[in-house]
Amino acid sequence: MKKTKKKILLFKVPDCEFPSNNKPVEDLRSSFSYVIPTISSALAYLGSFLQKYADDDYEIKLIDISVDSLLESKNRQIIPESLIERMQTEIKNAEYDVIGLSAMFLTNYKWTILAAEYSRKYHPQARIILGGGYSTILSEESLKNTKADYIVIGEGEDTLLFLLNKIFGIRNEIFNKLFPHISGYAYFEDGNYRVIPKSTYIDNLDLLPWPAWDLLQGEAYFRDFRFPIITTRGCPYLCNFCSVVEYDGRKLRCRSTDDILAEIDYFYKKYKIKNLIFYDDDVNINTKLFNSILKGLIDKHYDMKFEALYYAINPMKKETVELMFELGMRSVYLPVETGSPRMQKEIRKNINLAKAEEVFGWFKEKGFRIGTSFMLGFPQETIEDIRMTIDFARKIRAHETSFWIVKPWPGTNLYEYAIETNQLTESYDSKVGGYRGMGHFTEVQWNYEEVKTLMYDTNIEINFLQNLYFEDPKHYEDLYKYWHKMEPELPDHAILFICLGYLSKQMGLVERMKTYYSKATSLYEKENVVKIYSKYLDCDYKPILDYKEFLYNKIG
Numbered sequence: 001m002k003k004t005k006k007k008i009l010l011f012k013v014p015d016c017e018f019p020s021n022n023k024p025v026e027d028l029r030s031s032f033s034y035v036i037p038t039i040s041s042a043l044a045y046l047g048s049f050l051q052k053y054a055d056d057d058y059e060i061k062l063i064d065i066s067v068d069s070l071l072e073s074k075n076r077q078i079i080p081e082s083l084i085e086r087m088q089t090e091i092k093n094a095e096y097d098v099i100g101l102s103a104m105f106l107t108n109y110k111w112t113i114l115a116a117e118y119s120r121k122y123h124p125q126a127r128i129i130l131g132g133g134y135s136t137i138l139s140e141e142s143l144k145n146t147k148a149d150y151i152v153i154g155e156g157e158d159t160l161l162f163l164l165n166k167i168f169g170i171r172n173e174i175f176n177k178l179f180p181h182i183s184g185y186a187y188f189e190d191g192n193y194r195v196i197p198k199s200t201y202i203d204n205l206d207l208l209p210w211p212a213w214d215l216l217q218g219e220a221y222f223r224d225f226r227f228p229i230i231t232t233r234g235c236p237y238l239c240n241f242c243s244v245v246e247y248d249g250r251k252l253r254c255r256s257t258d259d260i261l262a263e264i265d266y267f268y269k270k271y272k273i274k275n276l277i278f279y280d281d282d283v284n285i286n287t288k289l290f291n292s293i294l295k296g297l298i299d300k301h302y303d304m305k306f307e308a309l310y311y312a313i314n315p316m317k318k319e320t321v322e323l324m325f326e327l328g329m330r331s332v333y334l335p336v337e338t339g340s341p342r343m344q345k346e347i348r349k350n351i352n353l354a355k356a357e358e359v360f361g362w363f364k365e366k367g368f369r370i371g372t373s374f375m376l377g378f379p380q381e382t383i384e385d386i387r388m389t390i391d392f393a394r395k396i397r398a399h400e401t402s403f404w405i406v407k408p409w410p411g412t413n414l415y416e417y418a419i420e421t422n423q424l425t426e427s428y429d430s431k432v433g434g435y436r437g438m439g440h441f442t443e444v445q446w447n448y449e450e451v452k453t454l455m456y457d458t459n460i461e462i463n464f465l466q467n468l469y470f471e472d473p474k475h476y477e478d479l480y481k482y483w484h485k486m487e488p489e490l491p492d493h494a495i496l497f498i499c500l501g502y503l504s505k506q507m508g509l510v511e512r513m514k515t516y517y518s519k520a521t522s523l524y525e526k527e528n529v530v531k532i533y534s535k536y537l538d539c540d541y542k543p544i545l546d547y548k549e550f551l552y553n554k555i556g
Contacts, residue, residue: 005059010100012040012064013111019080037066039221044211049157052209053175062215092122103132109431116146131156137411139186153184154198154247205255210263222271228279238348240413257292275305282312294323313356321362333371339392340385360396373402379423379441390458401462403455464499465541494523494533502543517550
């Protein structure tokens with residue numbers, strides 16, 4: 001007699017902002033462009049793990065609702081309001097014995113709670129298991145708010161299968177032998193909160209099967225978007241503002257070069273992928289591993305572009321830069337976070353700023369497009385430290401520089417520091433807002449409005465009016481495409497349209513220049529635009545001077 005499999009739905013909740021009808025008028029300085037969702041590696045790994053180690057017991061369905069909506073949209077945009085009805089329909093659509101909800105970030109909590117409500121409403125007999133950022137960082141609160149049966153804390157492939165087997169009383173000898181020590185989950189028993197803290201991780205990552213992209217819309221997604229691959233898990237660094245160790249632990253665990261290269265080769269042929277991104281937190285921490293991967297890829301001569309999410313500055317070697325260039329990589333993201341040597345020690349980032357300048361120089365010599373990021377507003381900072389950070393950003397002059405306001409996320413040492421020093425504001429809510437939010441700390445040596453003004457003025461200067469690509473005509477087209485994509489998301493950004501007009505003129509496209517300059521002129525008739533962007537018209541940067549000349553000639 002054929003065994004009846006238990007039906008398991010693994011559902012990733014949307015990672016966009018939850019829609020609100022009472023959203024206040026937004027300060028234009030807090031706006032940022034829309035980010036295309038990355039297909040869920042978490043779901044794909046969970047699905048493949050269950051297929052490999054428990055295929056006889058479970059029938060698996062994966063839904064990444066954000067990506068599904070993206071692929072069906074004509075303009076590659078997601079409307080958050082439409083996801084509510086879609087989420088309800090997707091969860092209601094079929095019968096399940098267990099529903100696993102994956103919430104990528106803590107700030108996705110409203111989506112998570114709503115998904116749990118739908119799961120209970122339409123599948124009252126099904127068990128609910130919650131994993132991801134919300135359950136990992138606020139384990140007891142998430143368990144209460146979602147009324148889930150279990151939550152998974154941190155890395156979850158082996159924990160999920162352990163819980164499924166526990167629920168259905170299934171004994172899996174092969175799985176139990178390979179993964180004998182399970183931790184990182186919580187539940188309520190007789191009204192009491194029970195937690196088994198995360199203390200064990202999968203040391204041999206080659207035991208993980210390759211992601212089950214066929215259970216998601218892998219083929220359709222990779223046709224237009226980047227293919228993510230992970231080579232390591234865990235982070236040995238001690239940055240006090242980061243919570244990644246809550247998910248993957250402190251110990252760096254690495255896949256073998258052969259397994260990584262074999263996975264890339266398989267999916268390159270299967271999906272004809274054109275763009276690959278290494279999705280590690282810092283792909284070059286293990287220099288030997290990363291260099292061996294680069295060498296292996298160079299030998300393959302793939303017709304494919306390669307990039308990585310982040311790189312660590314301190315372990316970067318010139319040999320690695322040379323190999324990246326030989327492979328054809330032409331972009332790099334190097335987070336610095338602070339330009340103050342004192343604050344580098346305070347936040348335990350511990351980047352050698354002289355080494356950072358050297359590394360930036362290596363990549364500039366090779367013609368890489370460099371991105372970097374800085375954080376402003378640590379409670380230990382002085383205004384002098386903040387100005388040092390801005391001066392350092394000007395000094396290294398990346399092609400794209402992101403500035404973020406510091407937020408103390410639960411699970412970080414920074415959060416514990418703010419609690420101990422009584423520096424969290426009474427209104428602080430860890431689940432609301434992100435790195436553009438204000439007012440998290442009290443009793444600091446600076447004020448938020450001053451920091452916000454410094455941050456935004458520097459953003460306008462470095463990323464727009466003095467963009468590094470203005471100096472090199474061969475990059476004009478790439479810069480135009482990049483800025484052009486921002487237009488729908490930043491419709492009131494007058495400086496963006498002035499810079500697009502100036503760039504168009506440099507490209508010899510006079511009519512397009514006139515269109516953009518006219519757009520900027522009409523924007524300056526709006527009160528909120530004047531409030532934020534009028535002061536930049538007093539600057540003597542080339543785009544501003546050219547725009548003023550256009551206005552003078554038009555009036556004249």
